[in-house]
Amino acid sequence: MHEAIVYLHPPGRLLALVGNPNCGKTALFNRLTGSQQKVANYAGVTVERKEGRLTSAAGRTLRLLDLPGVYSLSPRSPDEAVTVEVLRGQARGEKRPDLVVCVVDATNLRRNLRLVLAVKRLGLPCVVALNMADLAERQGLHIDAKALGQALGVPVVRAVAVRGDGADALRLLLDEPTVWCGPHGPSLGGGGDAAAQPEHDARGDHVAVRDMLGRLGLDALVPNTTSDRIDRVVLHPLLGPSILAALLFMVFQAVFAWAEAPMGWIEAATEWASGLLSSHVPAGLLRSLLVDGVVAGAAGVVVFLPQIVILFFFILVLEESGYLPRAAFLLDRLMGGVGLSGRSFIPLLSSFACAIPGILAARTVANPRDRLVTILIAPLMTCSARLPVYALLIGAFVPQRAVLGGLQLQGLVLFALYLAGIVGALGVAWVLKRLSAGGQTRTLMMELPRYHWPTLRNVAIGLWQRVTIFLRRVGGIILALTVLLWFLSSVPAPPPGASGTAIEHSLAGMAGRALAVVFAPIGFDWQICIALVPGLVAREVAVGALGTVYALSAVGDDTAAALTPLIASSWSLATALSLLTWYVFAPMCVATLATIRREAGTRWAWITAGYLFALAYAAACVVYHATVWATS
Amino acid sequence: MASPTCPTSLDRLPPHQPMQVIAVTAPPGAPEWPGQLQEIGFLPGEEVCVLTRGAPGRDPLVVRVGDSTFALRRAEAACVLVGAVQESNPSRTRHA
Numbered sequence: 001m002h003e004a005i006v007y008l009h010p011p012g013r014l015l016a017l018v019g020n021p022n023c024g025k026t027a028l029f030n031r032l033t034g035s036q037q038k039v040a041n042y043a044g045v046t047v048e049r050k051e052g053r054l055t056s057a058a059g060r061t062l063r064l065l066d067l068p069g070v071y072s073l074s075p076r077s078p079d080e081a082v083t084v085e086v087l088r089g090q091a092r093g094e095k096r097p098d099l100v101v102c103v104v105d106a107t108n109l110r111r112n113l114r115l116v117l118a119v120k121r122l123g124l125p126c127v128v129a130l131n132m133a134d135l136a137e138r139q140g141l142h143i144d145a146k147a148l149g150q151a152l153g154v155p156v157v158r159a160v161a162v163r164g165d166g167a168d169a170l171r172l173l174l175d176e177p178t179v180w181c182g183p184h185g186p187s188l189g190g191g192g193d194a195a196a197q198p199e200h201d202a203r204g205d206h207v208a209v210r211d212m213l214g215r216l217g218l219d220a221l222v223p224n225t226t227s228d229r230i231d232r233v234v235l236h237p238l239l240g241p242s243i244l245a246a247l248l249f250m251v252f253q254a255v256f257a258w259a260e261a262p263m264g265w266i267e268a269a270t271e272w273a274s275g276l277l278s279s280h281v282p283a284g285l286l287r288s289l290l291v292d293g294v295v296a297g298a299a300g301v302v303v304f305l306p307q308i309v310i311l312f313f314f315i316l317v318l319e320e321s322g323y324l325p326r327a328a329f330l331l332d333r334l335m336g337g338v339g340l341s342g343r344s345f346i347p348l349l350s351s352f353a354c355a356i357p358g359i360l361a362a363r364t365v366a367n368p369r370d371r372l373v374t375i376l377i378a379p380l381m382t383c384s385a386r387l388p389v390y391a392l393l394i395g396a397f398v399p400q401r402a403v404l405g406g407l408q409l410q411g412l413v414l415f416a417l418y419l420a421g422i423v424g425a426l427g428v429a430w431v432l433k434r435l436s437a438g439g440q441t442r443t444l445m446m447e448l449p450r451y452h453w454p455t456l457r458n459v460a461i462g463l464w465q466r467v468t469i470f471l472r473r474v475g476g477i478i479l480a481l482t483v484l485l486w487f488l489s490s491v492p493a494p495p496p497g498a499s500g501t502a503i504e505h506s507l508a509g510m511a512g513r514a515l516a517v518v519f520a521p522i523g524f525d526w527q528i529c530i531a532l533v534p535g536l537v538a539r540e541v542a543v544g545a546l547g548t549v550y551a552l553s554a555v556g557d558d559t560a561a562a563l564t565p566l567i568a569s570s571w572s573l574a575t576a577l578s579l580l581t582w583y584v585f586a587p588m589c590v591a592t593l594a595t596i597r598r599e600a601g602t603r604w605a606w607i608t609a610g611y612l613f614a615l616a617y618a619a620a621c622v623v624y625h626a627t628v629w630a631t632s
Numbered sequence: 633m634a635s636p637t638c639p640t641s642l643d644r645l646p647p648h649q650p651m652q653v654i655a656v657t658a659p660p661g662a663p664e665w666p667g668q669l670q671e672i673g674f675l676p677g678e679e680v681c682v683l684t685r686g687a688p689g690r691d692p693l694v695v696r697v698g699d700s701t702f703a704l705r706r707a708e709a710a711c712v713l714v715g716a717v718q719e720s721n722p723s724r725t726r727h728a
Contacts, residue, residue: 111698203675329694332692333686342703444705445704446702
């Protein structure tokens, strides 16, 4: 018997925004829907789906779908395929839109109008929103919306997405019953027969658009003077890379310097909450669960927010302004050498704060192989959770002295650890290129849009969406794992009169002792191995766990201070360097692996964990034995 | 600089020399490139010019086509056949 899947669609008419990339579509979407947006995925694919509510001028509520940007209706990437499937009514779980709003960049009519002709051929009712009309006028291009509408056979309204009243004409138009009735005027290619091969007539559409623009007196090219002037500096062979390096340095400085204070507040709030719980809940298993499981788990999620917010703020500003594609252009050769394109740059940059938003950002990489490689190497970027571990070990084993004329040795070691991660990632990508990219040709063909001033509103909406996605996707995983690991390190309770700390007798302790056999060749003792187990939730937890293993009573920042002399005297330099190397490469974060599983599938999560483990083990082994040999 | 013999391919143009697209050809092993290049605007009659090139190896290129700017790899630009701008071309750059 067949089982029919019935999708229930929410009531209300559905509009879809369609347009070329960089036509200001998302800005218009934000202008039309404000904060009334829902971000999710399309069924079966990891393509972001944004839907919002929009109110027409007469007060009717409509649903608005922001489809991924396309140049034509023959898709090049999974994103573009979604747009085409939705417009054809073939997307799983999606209703075919009742009306398509074609967003057109008024400063680039030739390319944008070709898409309008292709969409019109699909037979859906269609209106055109002439975006950036103010910009075109400033460049001397005065567009008569009515005349253009008559020529196209669909209603055309002016819109300026960055202005408050910029979308009012569109809201007004949506109340006219005629716009919902299907193509107007002379129908090109015969209405409902939608699949009439819109793929193969870019040339035909090109001729039609140029004829039309010629008749309307709109065929002049719009000069890009300001953008060209900026590009002369930004894309200069010598100045360009220097500006990019300076920008990245500034972003990093900001991520670490500005986030320090809010992270301190979050830690203080956590201690306050733990203290409050401790004084109100009687000592025992419940209190331990609440304090060490729930509160610690929640804090472990929230403590990364300041860095993620700051990093994404910069990424969004650079994206809105039009700089990011230029950065990708400047880095294309470097990334091309290891089989990636400049597009992988943004996800990898995000991974320096946390690999999870980086892996999510890999969706913007169009080529499926490149996207997978980007996801696989993202955990090698030094995320901020490694910093507490690095700080502890560097503080204990690297002397504080100046070398090479004023440079701090400790700072240099930290820099070397970052570099080791980057070099490791490039190496892995290079190997994967050898293994998988054979004969494959990838395209760049990337648009460098005009520069725009970023608007605070769009940056704020983008930031809010990324933060909520991070909390929703990651919050649950980290919280659940923290509670699970609390359980593993608390039961069974030590037998009365037993020597040693409680954790030694727990399940985690037993696992740690078993692991010590595996890790002995790279110089880890059983105390380190026990600390590695809770460190799987989030790397920085290992510092606190070491404190527990060594039965320290100090909490928070004091743990590291108390641990420093202890480990400096009990570990050899070889062990410390080996552990540092281990942390550069090891798959020590279950939340990252869970995210990879969601994005790329179970198989790739296991492959990532496996190769990272092998890489970390081999590298730590080399470092350990080399140090033992050098210091003996 | 001496003007290159016409027609030539886009990757061989000196910077800032306006030309016109004549045709787009497929390289061996990438039959889908001409379609994609046409969709982003490399269509017969469109004005093109190379704006700048990447630092190491002069790759990729920044190309103006019509009203848009695209970054293309050298191999991609090599698919675009260009010739001298025809006087009958209806489009002319407006000087603001």
